[in-house]
Amino acid sequence: MAIYKPTIPVTSIDGGLREGKSVIIIGWILPDANRLHVNLQCGSDSEADIALHISPRYENGSPNIVYNTYKNGSWGSEQSTPDSPIIKGKLFAIEILVTKEAYKISANGKHLMDYKHRIPITKVNTISLDQNIKLEFIGYQNSLVVPYKTLINGGLQPGSSILIFGVPNTDSKRIEFNLRHRYGIAFHYLCLFDENVVVRNTSENGKWEAEERSRGVPFIKGQLFQVKISCNRGYYDVFVNGQQAHTYKHRFTKLEDIDVFEVYGQLQLIFVHV
Structure with a gap:
């Protein structure tokens, strides 16, 4: 690409x-x-x-x-x-x-x-x-197909970012983004439309840690979105359509080991830049 x-x-x-x-x-x-x-x-x-x-x-x-x-x-x-x-x-x-x-x-x-x-x-x-x-x-x-997975060459670094453009299906139940390493998921970002809730979490060796949950899914079904996940030294910033939506502190700190980005859910994925 x-x-x-x-x-x-x-x-x-x-x-x-x-x-x-x-x-x-x-x-x-x-x-x-x-x-x-x-x-x-x-x-x-x-x-x-x-x-x-x-x-x-x-x-x-x-x-x-x-x-x-x-x-x-x-x-x-x-x-x-x-x-x-x-x-x-x-x-x-x-x-x-x-x-x-x-x-x-x-x-x-x-x-x-x-x-x-x-x-x-x-x-x-x-x-x-x-x-x-x-x-x-x-x-x-x-053409991109969901579920979608791509490698992050060299792993994440402070200052790096991921851009995602897509459209939630009109009957979408969930949209999920994962930053993954060999042993688990460093950053799990899950939007649940029916509950109008966004969940953030980390898992390692098959075990999930304590969830962070907040109300207000920042996507509208059927409408184009732009998501930017920025990796900073101590935390991730999630921007949706140019507005800051969420911040998540690093729980898995070996950023260079985070080498896979995944997308799941009911959406049309248009473009991803890693």
Whole structure:
């Protein structure tokens, strides 16, 4: 997986596109934007062919998304979807899954469109973003499946952090994040929707310690979230959508031995950066 945080609205796609690869764009729409674009292009110049043009539009009080292709100097026939889930001033995540026949386009976990290829994916090598997008991340990855597990190379260190973007299912019962080492779980973060409770704990050799519990699950079913777990010298900070949600003191202090991150529960996992 490659991750970028570019400072310009054009970036190259390392290795180009291929079947099974997803392009993830995460950011905010500036509040005064009327229309904007995300383009998968064949080159970076202003006249480059555009294999996929995704254009959220907010004119006339009816948000929608338009899709098209620009080839040999001309636009093709437009396709569109109403009721855009991409809202001005709020966090959004667009996922473009490349398949043999089409781009499968989703936003905030909601499937929007299967857009059939009009230009071969082998020619696509650049992403262009509108300047009305305040970009958080662009990532290229295979689709993520829950339960999810990934290694933390070299273990945790003070100052390191983990970013998670996802959407709880509308019928979600629980969401769980674990920072694990060889003998147990250093930090267990569990959200129970039915009880509206967040549980934090540590386990070693199969034995759980005393729970920390607090009311108020910081997620809303069906809505995109951003979680940042920051590792400090004496504690973890958990931020949800930019706001501090919880602090948890280290009980397992050999941070370098914490080498696995896990996600469980009923959610669509969009992007993880460890």
